[in-house]
Amino acid sequence: MKLLVPVKRVIDYNVKPRVKADGTGVDLANVKMSMNPFDEIAVEEAIRLKEKGLATEIVAVSIGPAKAQETLRTALAMGADRAILVQTDADVEPLAVAKLLQKIVEEEQPQLVILGKQAIDDDSNQTGQMLGALLGWGQGTFASKVEVDGQAVSVTREVDGGLETVKLNLPAIVTTDLRLNEPRYASLPNIMKAKSKLLAQKTPEDYGVDIAPRLSILKVVEPSKRQAGVKVGSVDELIDKLRETGVVG
């Protein structure tokens, strides 16, 4: 069984994003970039399926600028077998990403596509579900457990009320939530080995997909800030303050 794992290059999750003064977006110049954390979990899950003998090949794919090669090399160093970069400097929206992935799926014929549930830059949480619709495949979103069993996959999902398990016919889509696994660090020998793994370079035009955006960003601003309030010195003072709110009787 072949697995396809899309990965996105985003601002590192430890960096505090700064809104540009002119309101056009978030300043990414000279900012540390990394693999989207949910996508790291997706790569890890794919590797574990391969280690269990349930998968034979892992193909990592990224859609983004030339530097997204670094993100793909990280996936290869973790344990993906080969990579595809669909290179573009444009901001590609989830719908267009899903259309590109659909074409790649048609070429590669994976049985399972494992994606992060959302990217920590645009926080859309759309691509996996959209790809499911375009391919006519089942989807197990926000997964905390994935079990492949013959021609089906059981996915335990993190839902508002707790956990829910669905069974999907293969091929299928899985999107990862935080507690699915803890991604490994790539070892130095594996980082060296990843440099010689195959990384194919493509463009959106190669797939005949129109990536023109449907949404235009009119402005980006900082959220309104809360002011720090008072510090109290004792539980009694805290209770007085709580009663002043009128919410606590």
Added chain:
Amino acid sequence: MKTLVWVEHEEGQLKDATLSAVTAASKLGEVHLLVAGQNVGDVGAQAAKIAGVGKVHVADDAAFAHGLAENVAPLIAGLMDHHDAFLAPSTTTGKNIAPRVAALLDVMQISDILSVESDDTFTRPIYAGNAIATVKSSDSKKVITVRGTAFEKAAAEGGSAQVEAVSGTGDKGLSSFVGQEVAHSERPELTSANIIVSGGRALGSSEQFHALIDPLADKLGAAVGASRAAVDAGYAPNDYQVGQTGKIVAPGIYIAIGISGAIQHLAGMKDSKVIVAINKDEDAPIFQVADIGLVGDLFKIVPELTEKL
């Protein structure tokens, strides 16, 4: 403009998240609702009473029983022939279904809106709420998820909408529901509670989390939440998690106990009316957003607070 709003329901009860989505939809135009599920006649009747609703579509079919996106999305996409915008609450159900509808309609979804600026322009949080983007959609139909805490709830009573049965394309045979582990609690739901008591990693263990947080919450009639660190450490179940990747809440009072205040946690609770922080580290970032702060040992403070309230 005609809008179609997804009705969130569970065990025959309409859920509050629906009411915020109705308010957002009413800013765009006429509000129609969709109730999909099995034996959902009661939910349809409850939905028809929501103030300001013009029509309720009820799709009663075993294929829709568990809200499986594979079966529900084609039903919605079909109804969108006669509607201009589809709105779903930003719940795990809404987030699961809406993008699938959007792709079927060849529309780029607008996720988690905070406001409706005009019939094609909305604001939404990006970068875990560290920035707010104003976006304009060029798609002729809109697919939108709505952040519940950003919109007032529509009145649950007062309407008398017409109810109409609709049918979909049934079971697509792609997926099936196996089971669920739902935590049943006497406490209010996190996303609609007026008071939330939330615990962090400083609680140290699952036993101490429940021994300290639960009695305080019960004394206040509050819901219980947790930081991602506490959930990841196994002190609290995943459905307690408040934050960018968990639940977004905005209660009247949010009491953060032993929570340092990571960006992603603040993103989930900073719209609370009053934030209370109890933490032994006086430099913890949570104090930068707290209205009332108390620096000290939570293992002494929390039992004392519970006793004296």
